[in-house]
Amino acid sequence: MNLFISFQLVLFWKSKLSQKKIGHNISIATLRSNFSEKLVLGLRFALFLSIHQSCKTHICNLCWREKKKKKTNSKTMVSDIDYAEMINSMKYYGKAIDKTISRLSHISSVSFQSKDYCSNDAVARICFPINSAKCCGGMQDNIDNVRNEENRNYSKEIKILMRLFGELINKEDLQQKMEQFEGKIELVIKDLVQQSFEKQSKLESESKINELKNMEEVNYLNFFFFFLQRQQEGNMINDIDMNGHMNHNSKSENVQKEIEKTEIGEIKPGINLQGYCVNEICLASKAKLPVWINIGFDDIAFAPNNSSFSCPDCKKSTVSFIAKAMFYNSEYSICASGDSMLVKDNNYQCSYTIKSGLSYELKANKIRQHAANIEDLRERSENAMNSTEIQNLITELQKYEITVVKPPDLKGNERLLEKIQSDYGGDFNQAFDIGRFTILCDNPTKLQTAVAVMKKAEQFHLIVSEDKDFFNKQSRTHHRFHNIKLYVPKHDVYIEMQATLKNFTTLEGYTVIENPKLSHLFYEHIRAWKPNNQSEEELKQASDETLTKINDIICEWIDAKEVKKIANRYKPHSEIRILKPPKLNGVTEEDIHIKRNVSLKLTKFVYDQLCKFDPLKMKGQAIYVVLFEYFKKHIMGEMNPASCADVVSLLKKSRKQELEDDTTILQALETYVPLQANDYAHTDNDVNEKNDSYDCRQHIIDFLVEQKEEQKSEQNKQVRVMVLQGKSGSGKSLFCRHLEEALWESYINDPSAPIPVCISLPKCYNELNETQIISQALQMKNINKEIIDIIRENISFVFILDGFDEIFDKYYKNNSNNNERYFYDRFNLNEWNAKICQLSKSCVKR
Ligand SMILES: [Zn+2]
Numbered sequence: 001m002n003l004f005i006s007f008q009l010v011l012f013w014k015s016k017l018s019q020k021k022i023g024h025n026i027s028i029a030t031l032r033s034n035f036s037e038k039l040v041l042g043l044r045f046a047l048f049l050s051i052h053q054s055c056k057t058h059i060c061n062l063c064w065r066e067k068k069k070k071k072t073n074s075k076t077m078v079s080d081i082d083y084a085e086m087i088n089s090m091k092y093y094g095k096a097i098d099k100t101i102s103r104l105s106h107i108s109s110v111s112f113q114s115k116d117y118c119s120n121d122a123v124a125r126i127c128f129p130i131n132s133a134k135c136c137g138g139m140q141d142n143i144d145n146v147r148n149e150e151n152r153n154y155s156k157e158i159k160i161l162m163r164l165f166g167e168l169i170n171k172e173d174l175q176q177k178m179e180q181f182e183g184k185i186e187l188v189i190k191d192l193v194q195q196s197f198e199k200q201s202k203l204e205s206e207s208k209i210n211e212l213k214n215m216e217e218v219n220y221l222n223f224f225f226f227f228l229q230r231q232q233e234g235n236m237i238n239d240i241d242m243n244g245h246m247n248h249n250s251k252s253e254n255v256q257k258e259i260e261k262t263e264i265g266e267i268k269p270g271i272n273l274q275g276y277c278v279n280e281i282c283l284a285s286k287a288k289l290p291v292w293i294n295i296g297f298d299d300i301a302f303a304p305n306n307s308s309f310s311c312p313d314c315k316k317s318t319v320s321f322i323a324k325a326m327f328y329n330s331e332y333s334i335c336a337s338g339d340s341m342l343v344k345d346n347n348y349q350c351s352y353t354i355k356s357g358l359s360y361e362l363k364a365n366k367i368r369q370h371a372a373n374i375e376d377l378r379e380r381s382e383n384a385m386n387s388t389e390i391q392n393l394i395t396e397l398q399k400y401e402i403t404v405v406k407p408p409d410l411k412g413n414e415r416l417l418e419k420i421q422s423d424y425g426g427d428f429n430q431a432f433d434i435g436r437f438t439i440l441c442d443n444p445t446k447l448q449t450a451v452a453v454m455k456k457a458e459q460f461h462l463i464v465s466e467d468k469d470f471f472n473k474q475s476r477t478h479h480r481f482h483n484i485k486l487y488v489p490k491h492d493v494y495i496e497m498q499a500t501l502k503n504f505t506t507l508e509g510y511t512v513i514e515n516p517k518l519s520h521l522f523y524e525h526i527r528a529w530k531p532n533n534q535s536e537e538e539l540k541q542a543s544d545e546t547l548t549k550i551n552d553i554i555c556e557w558i559d560a561k562e563v564k565k566i567a568n569r570y571k572p573h574s575e576i577r578i579l580k581p582p583k584l585n586g587v588t589e590e591d592i593h594i595k596r597n598v599s600l601k602l603t604k605f606v607y608d609q610l611c612k613f614d615p616l617k618m619k620g621q622a623i624y625v626v627l628f629e630y631f632k633k634h635i636m637g638e639m640n641p642a643s644c645a646d647v648v649s650l651l652k653k654s655r656k657q658e659l660e661d662d663t664t665i666l667q668a669l670e671t672y673v674p675l676q677a678n679d680y681a682h683t684d685n686d687v688n689e690k691n692d693s694y695d696c697r698q699h700i701i702d703f704l705v706e707q708k709e710e711q712k713s714e715q716n717k718q719v720r721v722m723v724l725q726g727k728s729g730s731g732k733s734l735f736c737r738h739l740e741e742a743l744w745e746s747y748i749n750d751p752s753a754p755i756p757v758c759i760s761l762p763k764c765y766n767e768l769n770e771t772q773i774i775s776q777a778l779q780m781k782n783i784n785k786e787i788i789d790i791i792r793e794n795i796s797f798v799f800i801l802d803g804f805d806e807i808f809d810k811y812y813k814n815n816s817n818n819n820e821r822y823f824y825d826r827f828n829l830n831e832w833n834a835k836i837c838q839l840s841k842s843c844v845k846r
Contacts, residue, residue: 154178154183157178157185158171158174158175158178161174161185161188161189161192162174164192165192165196168192168195168196169192169195174188177191177192262289263289263290263291263292264284264289264290264291264292264312264313265291265292265293265294265312265313266292266294266312267292267294267326267328267349268294268296268328269296269297269328269329269330269364269366270294270295270296270297270298270327270328270329270330270364271294271295271296271297271298271300271325271326271327271330271332271362271363271364272292272293272294272295272325272326272327272328273292273293273295273309273319273322273324273325273326273354274290274291274292274293274322274323274324274325274326275290275291275293275304275309275319275320275321275322275323276288276290276291276319276320276321276323277291277311277313277314277316277318277319278318278319278320278321279311279314279316279318281314282311282313282314282316282318283313283314284311284312284313284314285311285313285314285318290323290324291311291312291313291319292312292326293309293310293311293312293319295309295362295364296364297330297364297365297366298362298363298364299361299362299363300361300362300363301359301360301361301362302322302359302360302362303358303359303360304320304321304322304323304354304355304356304358304359304360305320305321305356305357306320307320307322308320309322321356322354323353323354324351324352324353324354325351325352325354325360325362326349326350326351326352327345327347327349327350327362327364328348328349329348329349329367329465329466329467329468330346330364330365330366330367331344331345331346331364331365331366331367331368331465332344332345332346332350332362332363332364332365333345333361333362333363334352334360334361334362334363335360335361335362336355336358336359336360337358337359337360338358342361346367346463346465346487347463347464347465348455348464348465348466348467348485349467367432367465367466367485367494368429368430369428369429369430369431369432369493369494370429370492370493371428371429371493373428374416374417374420374428377428377429377431377434377493378416378434380491380492380493381434381435381491381493381495382435383491383493384435384488384490384491384493384495385406385435385437385495387488387490387491389460389461389462389488389490390460390462390486390488390495392460393453393454393457393460393462393486394406394437396453396460397439397450397453397454400446400449400450401442401446402439402440402441402446402450403439403440403441403502403510404437404438404439404440405437405438405439405440405507405510406437407435407436407437416431416434419431422527422528423527423528432485432494432495432496433496435493435495435496436495436496436497436498437495437496437497437498438498438499438500438505438507438510439454439497439498439499439500440499440500440501440502440505440507440510441499441500441501441502442501442502443501444501447471447482447499447500447501450499451467451482451484451499454484454486454497454499455467455484457486461489461490462486462487462488462489463486463487463489464484464485464486464487465485465486465487465494466483466484466485466494467482467483467484467485468482468483468484469482470482470483471499471500474557477523477544477547477548477551478547478548478551478552478555478557479519479551479555480500480501480504480551480554480555480556480557481498481499481500481504482497482498482499482500483496483497483498484496484497484498484499485497500555503556504554504555504556506519506520506554513554513619513620514613514615514616514617514619514620514623515609515613515615515620515623518550518609518613518623518627519547519550519551519554519623521605522543522546522547522550522605522606523547525543525598525601525602525605526540526543526544526547526598526602529543529598531598536598536599538634539599539602539634542630542633542634543602543630543634546626546627546630549626550623550626550627553566553619553622553623553626554619554623560618563618563619563622564618564622566621566622566625566626567618567619567621567622567625569625570615570621570622570624570625571645572614573610573611573613573614574614575645575751576643576644576645576646577643577644577645577794578607578610578611578628578631578642578643579636579641579642579643579644579646579647579787579790579791579794580607580790580793580794581603581607581631581635581636581790582786582787582789582790583600583603583635584600584603584604584607585789585790587600587604592604603635606627606630606631606635607631607635609627610624610627610628610631613627628642632646636787637784639784640784640786640787641783641787641791644794644795647755647783647791647795648747648755650781650782650783651755651757651781651783652744653782654780654781654782655740655744655758655781658758659737665733665734665737668731668734669734669737669738669741672734672738674695674696674697676693676694676695676696677693677694677695677696677699677724678693678694696724696735697735697738697739697742700722700724700739700837701742701743701746703722704743704754704798704835721824721829721835721836721837721838722835722836722837722838723837723838723839723840724837724838724839724840725839725840726839732802732839732840733760733802733803733839735839736758736800736802736837736839737758739756739800739837740756740757740758740800743755743756743798744756754796754797754798754833754834754835755795755796755797755798756797756798756800757777757778757781757797757798757799757800758800758802759773759774759777759799759800759801759802760802760803761773761801761802761803761804761806761807762803762806762807763777763780764776764777764780765807765810765811767810767811767813767814770811770814770826770827771826771827771828772828773827773828774799774827774828774829774831774832775788778791792831792832792833793833795833796833796834797832797833797834797835798834798835798836798837799829799832799834799835799836799837800837800838800839801836801837801838801839802839803839803840804823804838804839804840805840808840811823811826823838824836
């Protein structure tokens with residue numbers, strides 16, 4: 001505000017001067033040291049600018065955009081930077097003006113020393129008196145002198161104020177005001193400006209005759225506020241066209257182009273230094289852009305002018321002229337040479353001006369709790385969470401319909417101990433989630449506000465010490481939130497605040513996500529997993545990626561269109577019937593628990609989730625698809641079927657292949673004539689003389705359906721076998737294929753129907769492996785051996801065995817090792833949930 005007032009005054013004054021065509025030749029000696037230093041500075045600065053403007057045609061060392069040719073010696077460079085620095089500090093630290101005064105004089109003196117660069121006499125005229133003014137009160141002054149000086153100054157102040165505010169106040173009132181404000185001229189001016197405002201509005205309402213004239217004054221005042229605003233916004237003072245403002249053209253004043261503040265390099269946790277690169281071939285250096293260098297968590301000592309740091313742009317050690325130090329997300333200390341005390345703080349983001357000529361010691365540590373033991377930490381956290389400071393903050397947030405969720409109880413010590421052990425190697429002072437609030441907002445704007453409110457935590461006597469923005473930047477797991485560590489000084493402990501959207505949270509009772517625990521449980525399985533071998537390593541990698549994908553869907557890192565695309569691939573478990581992974585076969589819950597085998601636990605978890613989770617919403621379905629695809633690829637193996645649907649499609653595919661390989665059958669199927677059958681045993685010379693034959697296919701289908709109903713009622717897996725006999729050439733093989741086709745059709749209409757599998761016994765029969773003949777046949781149909789046990793347990797079949805007569809000799813001989821007579825037992829068909837149709841030429845003895 002002080003800065004503003006001084007500028008106001010100066011500009012008021014300047015406008016009056018220009019109106020009266022006095023020009024620059026006013027002696028600044030009229031404003032002596034007793035005058036507020038800030039006012040002097042303001043005047044100096046404004047005059048400096050106006051003079052500076054008048055030297056446009058000269059080659060001026062002080063010009064922001066000076067002629068490049070003159071920019072060769074390093075002296076120029078220094079003053080350029082100082083100049084920029086000065087403007088920066090004026091922009092950001094209105095209060096810091098006192099400190100900048102010395103810097104400003106430094107620049108002025110530079111400009112005098114290099115008169116060849118700037119030869120405008122006015123600079124000399126202004127700066128010298130000020131320098132002498134600064135010398136006032138030196139050794140040679142006695143008390144009388146000082147008093148005389150004070151009196152003189154007082155009357156001069158009155159004089160100047162009368163010139164400025166004469167229309168508003170008479171001399172006596174002004175003197176009274178000076179007394180009232182104990183000679184603090186800034187306050188007097190502030191008060192007068194306020195009066196001017198009030199008078200203005202009064203005049204406006206009283207009369208419209210003076211409107212135009214008054215408007216002018218209002219414009220001035222508006223401009224001053226505008227000017228102040230610009231100062232605060234950090235825009236370059238140079239960009240304001242002073243002449244433009246002086247000609248009262250309000251239209252052009254209302255439209256102002258903003259200049260973007262550009263900085264190079266990224267601010268990261270720990271110590272960050274801002275300086276200028278001096279490497280001639282560096283672009284950042286050429287553009288005179290300030291660059292940020294991140295030192296990280298460290299302990300450093302440096303002198304800004306004698307140190308050089310690595311440039312983030314050109315990567316050379318050419319950054320010097322450090323002007324600013326910023327600490328980010330750390331506990332830190334800073335100390336300048338000559339200072340006896342070091343400054344310690346833990347605010348998440350703090351900048352300090354670095355002065356040339358001094359040396360500095362900077363230290364930044366990662367935020368840590370300050371507890372003596374876990375119990376101590378738990379107690380502090382609990383006290384802090386119940387403290388009035390935190391309560392006040394929560395109340396404030398809740399006023400704006402922001403949901404603040406407090407954990408029901410601080411985690412039990414056992415759980416806490418385990419987590420501290422696994423996550424932080426036993427270092428409890430790294431644990432911040434003991435006391436964690438969740439903050440839930442309706443939309444991103446609300447969230448932004450909530451975070452901003454938390455960052456202004458000083459008003460609640462809290463300190464924001466860390467702000468990790470995982471809302472706009474992705475975290476490792478893509479879980480989306482703002483993580484803010486609030487320091488509660490009273491209890492010397494950090495409390496965590498996690499802020500996110502209501503749509504994104506998986507917090508039970510607040511979430512809109514189906515099966516919200518899935519993401520968290522999945523994470524818990526892989527969080528502390530240390531893989532033992534290559535395949536585990538790969539599974540962990542894939543698991544991490546899957547978790548990321550799931551969180552991408554939950555937290556909308558991918559857009560709704562993409563989510564929809566994934567969700568479209570969803571098929572429920574009830575439809576595709578997911579197969580149990582072979583790994584889990586014969587493994588009990590206890591085994592999994594005892595074995596501490598992460599990969600096995602994870603397999604069980606994913607399989608269970610896929611069987612239980614029945615999503616209805618788009619996000620839920622997309623999550624299911626992602627999980628299923630992970631299951632299929634990384635748990636079952638890409639070569640294996642992961643569901644009954646996969647088995648079906650494999651069998652269909654191999655059937656198609658078999659038919660394509662056997663063109664005679666394929667052609668014959670197209671011109672198929674229904675096979676007739678009867679109930680009599682077949683003999684080679686048999687001719688059906690009785691007219692009681694029936695359609696064979698229909699007969700078998702009826703048989704299967706009948707059996708199905710029987711099974712339902714009896715609840716036992718009674719397997720029935722139908723044997724079909726026919727002489728050679730009667731079309732048995734063709735009938736097999738035809739029956740298979742018909743059964744496929746009925747399967748499509750009713751997926752609970754058994755799956756037909758045509759097995760050509762001569763192709764897969766092996767005496768040594770008789771009991772595994774079905775397995776053998778399925779392997780020939782591209783179903784992996786390891787999955788066959790699972791298939792056997794989960795899928796019901798109709799096996800159509802063809803060509804039994806062709807293997808009969810081998811089969812019969814093999815009987816010597818085996819006392820079983822029935823093929824049903826010898827082929828281990830009882831292991832299968834299947835109906836058997838066996839076709840053979842000659843009668844097989846039972
Ligand atoms: Zn560089």
